[in-house]
Amino acid sequence: MTAATLQNAPHARQNWFTSRIGKDATQLWLGVFLIIATGLAPDLLDSSYWSHAFQLVNIFIIASICQNLLLVDAGQTSFGNGAIFGVAGYAAAIATTMHGVSYPWAVVLGLIASLGASVLFALPALRVQHFYLGFVTLSAAVVLPELAMAFNDFTNGIIGISLNFETLHQRSIFGVISPMSLMIALITSVILIVHALMRRSMLGRRMRVAAESPEAAQALGISPGVMRSLAFIIAGLGTGVAGVIYPMIVGFVGPTSFNLDISILFFFAVIVGGRGTLLGPILGVWILYLLPNILLAEFVNYRLIAYGLVALLVMLLLPDGIVGGYLNWRHKKQHGGKRLDLNVAAVLGTQSSALSKAADASAVPAIEVRQGRKTFGKVVAVDNVDLTVRHGEIHGLVGANGSGKTSLLNVFSGFSRLNAGSLHVNGVDITSLAPHQIARLGIARTFQTPRIFGSMTLWENVQIGRDARSGNSKAPIPESAVEKLRETLGEGSPDWVPHGQRRLLEVMRVALQESDIMLLDEPAAGLSPDERKQFGALLQQLRDQYGKTFVLVEHDLDLVWGIADRITVLDAGRVVASGTPDEVAGDPAVRHMFIESSHA
Amino acid sequence: MIEEFGIILVRGIGLGAIYTLVALSFNVVHSSSGILNFAQGNMFVLGGFIAFAMSSQVEFGPWMWLAVIPLAGISIALLLTFQGWITLLPLKNSTQQNSWIITTMAASTIIGAVMLLLKGPWAQTATSPFTPFNVLGTRTPAPYILAMIACVFWYVALRLFLTKTLTGLAISALSQDLEAARAAGLRVRRLQLIAFAISGMVIGTAGYIVAPIISIAADTGIKYMLNGFIASVVGGMGSDIGAMIGGPLVGVLSMFAIYQFGGHFQNVVSLAVLVLVLMFKPEGLFGRTSARRV
Amino acid sequence: MLEVQNIHSGYGSxxxxRDVSVSVNPGEILLIVGENGAGKSTLLRTIGGFIRPEKGTVKLNGVDVTGHAPESLVRSGLRLVLDGHRVFPEISVYDNLRLGAAARPSNDKAGFNAAVDNIMTVFPILKEKLHNYARDLSGGQQQMLALGQAFVAQPKVLLCDEPSTGLAQALLPPILNFLKTWAASGTAIIIVEQHIDIALPVADRAVVIERGQVKISCAGKDLKAELQKASEARAASGLPT
Known part of the structure; x- marks a missing residue:
């Protein structure tokens, strides 16, 4: 899309809700329709068997939606969500039968219990990830039925607890629909809509960034630990909702109600249906739970085999699940080979900035390191470095591999901490701050491998920067330019843009973060000569129009000498030379270095 | 009191030896491919199932029983190699590096479900051809002692295999530097399958030997697998010597929990141990790599 | 022997x-130089089968082997020695050599023993430490072992990535001389190296890679002059040389 077509882009305000959901809209409405139709149709047809079956199916869908959120949006592998489900069910049932609490209050207690359980799940997740977390949560699912047996004073042990909700099952609404079916279908729909909205909310985006790249998250001021805990709490509460409804449907809770199988069902439903898709959990639960019901209604034991076999086959044949596989196929068919040509410079426009460089050369430096020293074991990566980066300049940081450039960049962004010396940004001492705290002070960074997330749209990839904006930038990118960028990128997929433009997007992300200082780690790697020029021009534009300060770690000396205002040369962790490009190029020590090593 | 102490100690170590065997069988696969097989527990129970099937079919004495041990090992080794082959299939394309968590979990579910279908939800128990031993003044069923012997046997055998034979060295090489191993021309896939087979030998014989003291049922496997994993984490993931220490530690603690609080609390205590170790010493006692990936 | 044509390659996206072609003949040593991040290692890794190129072909002895896995390339006679003297640390020196022979065409014990003897004559220190763990060797000794591990496989093409990384300069000449003699026996060798002055004398031809493209390709003896020319051109445009 060129700048010209941009001008003509339709500006009609879409309805808030639809634009919120974006490309997920079709899936969402289809999902809601399926949930309500299957939830109510059996009542209308007066089939109490299927009414019961679909009430159960719908609450399993609720739990699977939560599993989906946890697994994909937050990247947490939990095999034990059935335990949270069970805790909620047990707590509500115990409260109402043993203590005579009315069921609405019992529901509240059940939800509180599920909240407690999810906090217990979140704790180990702060320390360990991946299969370790899988094992911990799996253990929890194994332990819950045993605990139910152990505390038989409360749970009635193997006999379980019986409850009576007969009236809710009467088809009392218009004489055809039971309050139970209606309530469950509505709650399930609401939870699906909430998940869809959450995915497109700031919180949802932040969660996904934290899941896909904890470093990128920290650089955007997000604490991955907080995101993980929040995900467990939200998913736990949702699973709790399903859990407290369970006794109302079945009229019974016992240790066998919540054995490991149910955790496996929730997990595999997401895998089979399609990780990260809205329809996935619905289809997954239908296939895993319902199919054996229809085909092999008498052999309830076959259900487990079906779980295993279907999950295995899907993993081998359609690794993204059924909905995911379909979406991939359609995406390829519709957009295969599609290319989006970004013209970021045009989007930014040629606004004549009030920020002249001279006016902005304030006395307080942007970054100041004094006697900075960083060691890794015996290796001294940064050796008594004094370095000053002024406001509104592009500061090149060059040197051979292992000369300490990236170590220094990591110190600036808080990913590693100085062993000695001090680090000030805008005169504030940040020597011992965490990366996400530094990010919030208006220091953004990019990484050697670009952090562009394939699961997000192009705009969302930039928007995550905007989500993290500090709000105290001296010269924020104007709203009109942001709006233009949003329209250009839209629902486009990162697959559509080549690597070179992804680099530009990353810079736009940090620009929208409204950070006045940007740290770029080898941004030109992998760019073609043309793309390098484009990239250099973008940095200069951001410097000249918006007064941005850049620290540029880069091997491409032509690029650095072409755009930098000042350059610092590092060797073995020490500053060898620092000054304007001409000064540095003329420095005998530097000439010596580059003649020796630049081409060898 | 002394006698109870003896029972907790002797049976705890015996139980721990089972956990160690599970952990050893985890390690050999994990070090060659980074995979932790969630189906390992049900493979263990299948080994026990062989013992049960034999003892319920024919009356057989100690010698016959001993002779069948390799057979049980080989059967499970074949099954596990097949499972390994399936597990490694999707790993060819690099985008699905974590698919094994799901495929091994699915395999575990399938095996459990087949057992449930064949035998129903009731636990079976095999009979031991040996009479109980007298250790530290307590009557101890033979399988506890045999588990300890099997544990030492497999530890030594694995050490010899991994450090003396060319195949074993190649499998060790995979865990030390996978890229260098590929550059040297080692056939990675084949070696990983061999590792699965060896893991099957360990877990199959373990299940067979201790069949009389476990309940052979669809839901037993996962508990032994979890405790084996906990033993592995306590000792340090991937360390065989760690497993030799971690197993008995967890075993004695489990036995103490059963004795003190009752059987329903055994796995709660194990879970608590797991969480505590992961929170405060994620690398375990002898671990090389840390569990912490945050 | 080895022909690499129009390779486009990278990591992920x-x-x-971009469009790199190099070739090397039996008995010849090709030296590849270039700045950090220019793509030297990426080139060797692509040839060695660790990275599948997006475009282009790798031909070994006229046979197209593009996209073959490293373990199968070793069997076809192409061996990559990774940078950073990577041997198996918890395995003895002798067993490291045995593992190197795992890809030998046949099971000839005599050939293996002869190759091991050869290695130990060139690098006597390896004989001394034959039964020590490889982790107990110094960096230079590990590099000798890594080369020895490749040598016992008797490849037709050897790719050697930065043999000097982490080594004292004094250790380099014997290693490079070893490569020289090895090439003389008819092996085609590609070396990627930072220390151009030490590596150049053994090189028959040289290639300079800059930003992923071949900048200079010339005879080894002409490299210095070519580089001088290039740097004068840069100096003329006011850039650091």
């Missing part, structure tokens, strides 16, 4: 090499 990040392209590194």
């Amino acid at each position: 990040v392209p590194v090499l």
